[in-house]
Amino acid sequence: xxxxxxxxxxxxxxxxxxxxxxxxxxxxxxxxxxxxxxxxxxxxxxxxxxxxxxxxxxxxxxxxxxxxxxxxxxxxxxxxxxxxxxxxxxxxxxxxxxxxxxxxxxxxxxxxxxxxxxxxxxxxxxxxxxxxxxxxxxxxxxxxxxxxxxxxxxxxxxxxxxxxxxxxxxxxxxxxxxxxxxxxxxxxxxxxxxxxxxxxxxxxxxxxxxxxxxxxxxxxxxxxxxx
Amino acid sequence: xxxxxxxxxxxxxxxxxxxxxxxxxxxxxxxxxxxxxxxxxxxxxxxxxxxxxxxxxxxxxxxxxxxxxxxxxxxxxxxxxxxxxxxxxxxxxxxxxxxxxxxxxxxxxxxxxxxxxxxxxxxxxxxxxxxxxxxxxxxxxxxxxxxxxxxxxxxxxxxxxxxxxxxxxxxxxxxxxxxxxxxxxxxxxxxxxxxxxxxxxxxxxxxxxxxxxxxxxxxxxxxxxxxxxxxxxxxxxxxxxxxxxxxxxxxxxxxxxxxxxxxxxxxxxxxxxxxxxxxxxxxxxxxxxxxxxxxxxxxxxxxxxxxxxxxxxxxxxxxxxxxxxxxxxxxxxxxxxxxxxxxxxxxxxxxxxxxxxxxxxxxxxxxxxxxxxxxxxxxxxxxxxxxxxxxxxxxxxxxxxxxxxxxxxxxx
Numbered sequence: 001x002x003x004x005x006x007x008x009x010x011x012x013x014x015x016x017x018x019x020x021x022x023x024x025x026x027x028x029x030x031x032x033x034x035x036x037x038x039x040x041x042x043x044x045x046x047x048x049x050x051x052x053x054x055x056x057x058x059x060x061x062x063x064x065x066x067x068x069x070x071x072x073x074x075x076x077x078x079x080x081x082x083x084x085x086x087x088x089x090x091x092x093x094x095x096x097x098x099x100x101x102x103x104x105x106x107x108x109x110x111x112x113x114x115x116x117x118x119x120x121x122x123x124x125x126x127x128x129x130x131x132x133x134x135x136x137x138x139x140x141x142x143x144x145x146x147x148x149x150x151x152x153x154x155x156x157x158x159x160x161x162x163x164x165x166x167x168x169x170x171x172x173x174x175x176x177x178x179x180x181x182x183x184x185x186x187x188x189x190x191x192x193x194x195x196x197x198x199x200x201x202x203x204x205x206x207x208x209x210x211x212x213x214x215x216x217x218x219x220x221x222x223x224x225x226x227x
Numbered sequence: 228x229x230x231x232x233x234x235x236x237x238x239x240x241x242x243x244x245x246x247x248x249x250x251x252x253x254x255x256x257x258x259x260x261x262x263x264x265x266x267x268x269x270x271x272x273x274x275x276x277x278x279x280x281x282x283x284x285x286x287x288x289x290x291x292x293x294x295x296x297x298x299x300x301x302x303x304x305x306x307x308x309x310x311x312x313x314x315x316x317x318x319x320x321x322x323x324x325x326x327x328x329x330x331x332x333x334x335x336x337x338x339x340x341x342x343x344x345x346x347x348x349x350x351x352x353x354x355x356x357x358x359x360x361x362x363x364x365x366x367x368x369x370x371x372x373x374x375x376x377x378x379x380x381x382x383x384x385x386x387x388x389x390x391x392x393x394x395x396x397x398x399x400x401x402x403x404x405x406x407x408x409x410x411x412x413x414x415x416x417x418x419x420x421x422x423x424x425x426x427x428x429x430x431x432x433x434x435x436x437x438x439x440x441x442x443x444x445x446x447x448x449x450x451x452x453x454x455x456x457x458x459x460x461x462x463x464x465x466x467x468x469x470x471x472x473x474x475x476x477x478x479x480x481x482x483x484x485x486x487x488x489x490x491x492x493x494x495x496x497x498x499x500x501x502x503x504x505x506x507x508x509x510x511x512x513x514x515x516x517x518x519x520x521x522x523x524x525x526x527x528x529x530x531x532x533x534x535x536x537x538x539x540x541x542x543x544x545x546x547x548x549x550x551x552x553x554x555x556x557x558x559x560x561x562x563x564x565x566x567x568x569x570x571x572x573x574x575x576x577x578x579x580x581x582x583x584x585x586x587x588x589x590x591x592x593x594x595x596x597x598x599x600x601x602x603x604x605x606x607x608x609x610x611x612x613x614x615x616x617x618x619x620x621x622x623x624x625x626x627x628x629x630x631x632x633x634x635x636x637x638x639x
Binding site: 022026126131132133137140 | 241245248249398401402404405406410411412413414619620623624626627633634635636637638639
């Protein structure tokens with residue numbers, strides 16, 4: 001690979017990794033009313049956790065919804081319309097999690113107003129509001145250009161993929177992943193690569209699948225076979 | 228090979244590298260674990276590996292054990308049951324023994340504990356040590372290994388202020404956690420893949436165990452290896468076996484457990500199980516001696532399918548153990564079993580003996596799928612329930628406490 005000829009970024013892409021630890025908040029909900037009370041009072045990192053954090057936990061259950069709240073409304077309260085509405089919410093559309101919290105609450109409130117059943121239906125299993133703390137490591141690896149990235153991505157840990165592709169959406173001001181933000185500073189036209197990265201939906205697959213898709217995008221950009 | 232290389236071979240080099248990176252943050256800091264026994268029980272089993280592994284990573288980790296007399300253990304056994312929901316009242320005489328024992332042990336350990344950067348107190352037995360260490364400089368963490376979701380109130384009223392004084396607590400499941408006014412971490416338990424219960428066994432040892440219990444290698448075998456406890460529903464397992472046997476002639480069942488001899492309730496359950504088994508020569512009800520880990524290991528490996536048909540369960544490490552051995556598991560749809568068994572992926576969750584029988588038939592019919600589930604189950608445990616993950620989470624939460632429990636901590 002003609003890595004030497006590739007355009008270099010300034011600064012280079014810093015490969016980080018992370019580990020996440022889960023905390024109980026002690027807030028539980030058995031009814032939609034209790035779920036609303038929880039959404040209103042838990043810390044913003046709890047909202048974050050229930051949208052993003054579980055991606056790193058890994059599970060065999062198919063992610064039919066992109067957040068735990070929608071999943072619980074569907075499978076524990078058995079109320080599909082609200083589950084679908086909650087699942088449409090994308091945290092990266094919001095300036096901050098407080099704005100997302102308001103929309104979550106409003107959607108639930110509207111459903112509660114519109115359905116007599118939701119005022120009394122009680123789940124056998126509670127929704128446990130969790131939150132998390134994240135420890136971020138600098139791995140010491142630096143990437144100078146997109147061609148190098150095509151080589152490196154297949155070897156990233158899943159938690160590194162989580163940090164750069166999922167967690168980034170909360171850290172970056174415009175809700176993008178770290179790769180696209182970094183490409184802004186790399187000489188050359190990366191529009192097609194950025195569009196392809198933007199088209200990778202991290203919510204419904206496993207992180208190793210996301211890694212494969214990112215690697216394929218960089219490989220295509222570098223004109224090398226996908227890993 | 229060093230201990231750390233042994234674990235790298237099983238858990239993966241990447242996991243070990245992460246541990247090394249975390250451990251670097253603990254240079255010059257001491258971590259002291261305290262529990263009430265050096266041998267026997269899951270906590271001692273884990274600490275026996277966790278502490279040496281921490282030390283190999285360069286962490287100054289130590290393990291202290293408190294000692295007491297009969298009345299102390301009588302009290303802590305009653306506390307254990309009460310905190311798990313049994314309506315057990317503890318007389319003042321036993322509370323006094325509990326307090327005196329903690330005070331006496333604090334006298335012996337005070338200097339080491341007050342100087343430590345982290346003190347991790349396991350379960351309620353040594354929980355009062357904190358009160359006797361007023362000049363402690365480090366962070367104190369209460370690690371609760373039991374299900375305290377519905378504690379007997381009078382005992383919890385005593386314990387709650389005791390454990391609330393800690394800097395943080397750790398529970399095995401979110402459902403067990405209480406709001407104690409400090410960070411409440413959720414760290415599921417783990418298994419040691421290199422220990423007697425979960426390490427690889429030579430074929431001749433498996434053959435010997437099979438012969439010892441009169442198991443026919445030519446016929447299918449299912450097993451539930453668990454305490455004789457009504458919540459484990461061993462009689463339900465026999466019902467499931469009978470419903471299945473009509474479709475799987477020659478099927479053999481092993482129900483193995485320990486501890487019934489010194490547990491009146493366990494003995495009664497064992498009697499019920501023997502009555503339910505009747506004179507069926509293919510039902511093997513085995514009362515194993517305590518800590519007969521290699522036999523447990525062998526039986527789990529000999530079984531085609533492992534059951535844990537609990538109606539109520541804490542975490543269910545027996546499920547983890549069977550999954551680690553590449554067995555699909557049929558488990559009760561309850562507690563921590565839900566974190567481990569995923570239908571069609573690592574086994575099946577069931578609610579009735581009929582459900583268990585249905586899934587047994589399914590797995591016997593789909594042999595290749597059953598084998599695939601076993602492979603997936605082992606990988607799932609490798610990623611989530613090995614001791615290396617537990618150590619990583621302990622180190623992560625300790626780091627978080629060092630940084631005032633901030634949501635985001637950057638190191639390295």
